[in-house]
Amino acid sequence: MAMRERVVVGMSGGVDSSLAAALLVEAGYDVIGVSMRLWAGATDSGCCSLDDFLDARLVAEQFGIPFYVMDFRAEFQRNVVDQFVAEYARGRTPNPCARCNQFVKFAGFWERARELGATRIATGHYARIGLHGEAPALLRGVDADKDQSYFLFGIDRAVLARTLFPVGGMAKADVRAAAQARGIAVAGKPDSQEICFVPKGQHAAFVAAQDGAAPRGGAIVDADGRELARHDGVHRFTIGQRHGLGLSGGAVRYVTGIDAVSGAVQVGSAGQGEATGLTADGANWLAAIPDAGSRLSIRIRSRFAPQPVHVVRADANSFAVAAESGLKAVTPGQAAVLYDGERVLGGGWIRTALPTAAAPGEPAWTA
Amino acid sequence: MIYLDHNATVALRAEARAAMDALAARQPGNPSSAHAAGRVARAALEQARRAIAERLEVRASELVFTSGGTESNNLALLGALPDPCGAHVVASPIEHSSVLGPLYELERRGATLSWLAVDGEGRISPDALGAALRPETALVSVGWANNEIGTVQPIAALAALCRARGVLLHVDAVQGLGKLPLQLADIDLCTLSAHKVGGPVGVGALVVRRGVGLRPLAWGGEQERGTRPGTENVFGAVGFAAALAAGQGDAQSIARLRECLWAGMADTSGVRRYSPLRDCLANTLSAGFAGLRGEALVAGLDLEGVAVSVGSACAAGSGEPSHVLRAIGCDEAAAAAGVRFSLGAQTTELEIDTAAAALRRVVERMRSAGGRAVVG
Numbered sequence: 001m002a003m004r005e006r007v008v009v010g011m012s013g014g015v016d017s018s019l020a021a022a023l024l025v026e027a028g029y030d031v032i033g034v035s036m037r038l039w040a041g042a043t044d045s046g047c048c049s050l051d052d053f054l055d056a057r058l059v060a061e062q063f064g065i066p067f068y069v070m071d072f073r074a075e076f077q078r079n080v081v082d083q084f085v086a087e088y089a090r091g092r093t094p095n096p097c098a099r100c101n102q103f104v105k106f107a108g109f110w111e112r113a114r115e116l117g118a119t120r121i122a123t124g125h126y127a128r129i130g131l132h133g134e135a136p137a138l139l140r141g142v143d144a145d146k147d148q149s150y151f152l153f154g155i156d157r158a159v160l161a162r163t164l165f166p167v168g169g170m171a172k173a174d175v176r177a178a179a180q181a182r183g184i185a186v187a188g189k190p191d192s193q194e195i196c197f198v199p200k201g202q203h204a205a206f207v208a209a210q211d212g213a214a215p216r217g218g219a220i221v222d223a224d225g226r227e228l229a230r231h232d233g234v235h236r237f238t239i240g241q242r243h244g245l246g247l248s249g250g251a252v253r254y255v256t257g258i259d260a261v262s263g264a265v266q267v268g269s270a271g272q273g274e275a276t277g278l279t280a281d282g283a284n285w286l287a288a289i290p291d292a293g294s295r296l297s298i299r300i301r302s303r304f305a306p307q308p309v310h311v312v313r314a315d316a317n318s319f320a321v322a323a324e325s326g327l328k329a330v331t332p333g334q335a336a337v338l339y340d341g342e343r344v345l346g347g348g349w350i351r352t353a354l355p356t357a358a359a360p361g362e363p364a365w366t367a
Numbered sequence: 368m369i370y371l372d373h374n375a376t377v378a379l380r381a382e383a384r385a386a387m388d389a390l391a392a393r394q395p396g397n398p399s400s401a402h403a404a405g406r407v408a409r410a411a412l413e414q415a416r417r418a419i420a421e422r423l424e425v426r427a428s429e430l431v432f433t434s435g436g437t438e439s440n441n442l443a444l445l446g447a448l449p450d451p452c453g454a455h456v457v458a459s460p461i462e463h464s465s466v467l468g469p470l471y472e473l474e475r476r477g478a479t480l481s482w483l484a485v486d487g488e489g490r491i492s493p494d495a496l497g498a499a500l501r502p503e504t505a506l507v508s509v510g511w512a513n514n515e516i517g518t519v520q521p522i523a524a525l526a527a528l529c530r531a532r533g534v535l536l537h538v539d540a541v542q543g544l545g546k547l548p549l550q551l552a553d554i555d556l557c558t559l560s561a562h563k564v565g566g567p568v569g570v571g572a573l574v575v576r577r578g579v580g581l582r583p584l585a586w587g588g589e590q591e592r593g594t595r596p597g598t599e600n601v602f603g604a605v606g607f608a609a610a611l612a613a614g615q616g617d618a619q620s621i622a623r624l625r626e627c628l629w630a631g632m633a634d635t636s637g638v639r640r641y642s643p644l645r646d647c648l649a650n651t652l653s654a655g656f657a658g659l660r661g662e663a664l665v666a667g668l669d670l671e672g673v674a675v676s677v678g679s680a681c682a683a684g685s686g687e688p689s690h691v692l693r694a695i696g697c698d699e700a701a702a703a704a705g706v707r708f709s710l711g712a713q714t715t716e717l718e719i720d721t722a723a724a725a726l727r728r729v730v731e732r733m734r735s736a737g738g739r740a741v742v743g
Contacts, residue, residue: 066670068662068669070662070663070666111736112663116666116670117667117732
């Protein structure tokens with residue numbers, strides 16, 4: 001009898017990863033379920049609750065697969081939580097889910113899977129893996145509303161080649177129906193939405209409570225640098241934010257800049273928050289590094305329709321792009337992910353927004 | 368499956384099941400009832416109590432049935448010091464969480480805790496105990512045999528010292544029961560559990576020597592002389608007694624198999640034995656594999672059909688480094704890499720050979736996968 005290929009599937013206790021496990025069993029893989037224990041803190045807003053582990057355990061039992069809870073708390077703390085706090089203190093807006101995918105849910109997970117003798121890993125993410133020529137390519141999920149490819153740009157290419165996304169070719173409604181049809185108890189379980197370790201709307205309190213963060217207060221200023229109000233910490237703000245600024249009357253104003261050194265939070269009209277492009281670093285490429293001048297599309301937030309851009313420069317570690325029609329609320333710290341159609345070429349972490357009027361000495365962005 | 372996790376639980380023994388079946392056939396009532404069915408239950412309960420007491424050479428009236436080791440440890444420690452404010456308590460630092468938990472609760476209620484020094488094998492010397500005792504010491508708690516590494520304490524010497532100093536002594540003998548000749552002289556409170564000897568889960572006992580007063584943890588009945596109210600677990604007590612009477616195998620042959628297992632892994636790179644060579648439970652072998660996670664080793668062995676634990680099963684999944692291994696001088700990485708093999712009376716040589724081969728395969732695979740111990 002031929003050895004079946006062993007795959008370790010990350011099971012969160014939700015419907016997507018539960019169905020993913022079931023589909024892998026049906027496809028004939030030697031399936032092992034693993035729940036990742038990520039967060040030891042008190043909040044219980046997202047994943048990793050005991051109820052979620054229990055749900056995952058029962059699904060594993062239903063399909064007769066071995067199941068283990070594995071401890072990733074140290075990796076999660078170091079790569080996700082500490083970085084989350086540090087980014088806010090620097091006046092940037094972190095993206096913990098993309099960080100977690102890059103460093104924990106794929107890199108760390110793949111290592112544990114190999115220890116168990118697996119040659120593949122799988123998760124319940126909404127993304128697909130196809131071939132581009134000979135090379136595996138990360139593609140958008142079929143369900144445009146659920147597509148998670150944006151959060152997955154940081155996967156190592158070698159790991160991507162060993163990864164399966166069993167539900168990435170399905171629409172969410174079909175996933176629920178397929179789970180229902182198999183009698184999976186969590187078929188109707190609500191999706192998790194928030195950052196798993198921070199209760200909804202409480203990130204500022206979370207950051208302030210962390211040792212060593214000590215966010216500083218400062219001024220809220222207009223485009224001309226005039227002080228409009230005071231605030232008690234740059235970690236309370238993100239680019240494009242318009243609520244909670246403490247400004248009374250007048251036109252709607254948005255946060256257009258955060259200077260963690262001076263503590264200044266700049267606000268302006270929507271138009272003043274528009275950039276002509278961006279630079280990103282910490283790049284990860286899932287395809288050949290694009291040539292300067294390549295016309296691609298970009299996503300700079302999760303709920304963001306892809307915008308056309310062209311590549312100004314790109315190397316192994318960083319890139320710069322210019323947007324023909326401008327980019328709204330370019331937010332340092334968030335992921336900038338480059339697509340060629342439905343294929344993710346790679347991405348990086350936004351470093352700077354390039355301003356509306358090119359400053360002296362800046363290169364001309366228009367090609 | 369090759370089951371090498373007998374320190375976590377021993378499968379229900381046929382003798383225990385048969386005894387409970389025989390009782391069920393007699394349709395026992397509530398042992399407190401005054402009718403025939405009640406008398407059947409009462410007789411079965413008291414026979415079980417007497418049988419267990421006789422094996423331990425204590426009076427039947429000194430044996431209080433409980434729901435298990437955790438309750439017995441709580442009843443002993445919290446019950447012995449109902450008003451712990453200002454009391455000094457001396458305890459072993461390598462105990463099971465069901466001992467540490469009530470000790471911390473005593474501390475919250477105002478007691479002062481002193482932890483005994485242990486050596487590199489987890490042993491507590493009478494000198495260490497003598498050094499820790501103070502005039503105001505009210506209670507000492509030491510486990511007879513350690514659940515993770517198997518170290519057996521010199522209980523007779525420790526007990527004699529406590530007796531000479533007039534200090535109450537509690538001994539958690541859950542792992543020693545059935546595996547060691549237990550001599551309870553000079554021990555005031557002693558914890559026992561049924562499922563570690565092949566009895567049912569959910570029943571245990573606390574030996575409370577005559578003259579030792581305990582404040583109950585629960586109120587509302589006169590059962591067990593008021594020390595442990597609630598309708599008695601008659602089936603549990605009967606199963607417990609039958610399992611204990613059935614014996615736990617020959618310690619020498621079990622120890623021989625354990626050494627076969629050690630011989631089968633001793634060549635593995637980076638292996639280190641934590642269980643002592645002398646004065647150790649015959650069935651217990653704790654070992655560490657440098658650079659590997661215990662959690663992953665346990666999963667890898669499970670996939671090969673071999674059941675073992677990291678540290679104690681009760682702490683499994685917590686991902687915390689073993690406090691026992693920390694106490695005997697392991698660093699945090701090593702303490703997260705310990706694996707406990709615990710043999711039983713039914714373990715065979717073939718099973719040991721198979722398990723050792725599986726272990727070598729798993730360790731080799733993990734090393735080639737570049738496994739690390741603690742992620743730091």
